[in-house]
Amino acid sequence: MTSRPLFRLRRALGATALGLLGLAPSAQAQEKFTFMTNWYAQAEHGGFYTALATGLYKKHGLDVSLRMGGPQVNILQIMGAGQTDCIMGATDTQMMVARNNGLPIVTVAAVFQKDPQVLIAHEQVKSFEDMKDKTILIAPTAMRGYWSWLKGKYGFKDSQVRPYTYNIQPFVADKNIVQMGYLSSEPFAIQKQGIKANTFLLADHGYPPYANTISCMDKTVKERRQAVAAFVRASAEGWKAYLADPSAGNALIKKDNPNMTDEQLAYGVGKLKEMGIITSGDAQKLGIGVITRERLLKTHAFLVDNQLIDPAKVNLDQAYDFDLIRDIKVLP
16 A cells, blocks of 8 residues: 555656656757857847847747857858858848859848948038048958949049058048948947048948848758748847837847947947838838848849859849748838
């Protein structure tokens, strides 16, 4: 005859085991997924951090790890080596060039409907036409990108260019200098120096590329399509939440990047909203992260015209997955 205390112990252990069994499917449902950004954590990554901070990735069945990029970090190489599932591409020009160079990469979404690249000039410069007699500071990477577009559209010349070393002091010291920048970065630093300047967003003048793409290896999209779709959906929801209330995302950003300040984050979020970087254009009707063939044809043509890609090597239907983001449709 079983004693009452032993019976109670067995019953308790049985209940515990059943409870653990009940938890097992939920735990197994959290599929591990790694995403690598293109720089140190900042406002431009806020939607991803919000999705992580508020449990949106878990809600969609993913255990997501966000890894920061940074200077001297080749995120394309890291993904090609299988050390991250997907990456945040700077622009779709970067992704097309990578595909052209033999990396089987496919872009499934583009968070930024406008590329945040800017030219910054002193207050007396009112237009691109006013820059034709100015020295323009451009980094080597931009020389192989939007500088070609600027030359073609505005008649700028290579003789105007001097290297940009990511130091704003030459601009601060010389009113005849124009420099490249990123919407939420250099304009903020120049403003902090007390310099009055005008900022020209290239996208508002016809520069076609998307930016902050979600890009993965072909194999990942084919073999883990459900996980990729879940990541894109949760990220789009995260971006919508971040623009409404950035507090949770910003707290996690500062944890990853202690050098980031509240002032810089507030400026960055403000510019993302003011300039419609995420919510403008096709995103208004088709959802956050949308990519369209019509838009990409313009970027493709720009790269082909400037001999940056071989059209035979970059087929839009292979380089982009239009169906995945179309099915998600998270409206701003």
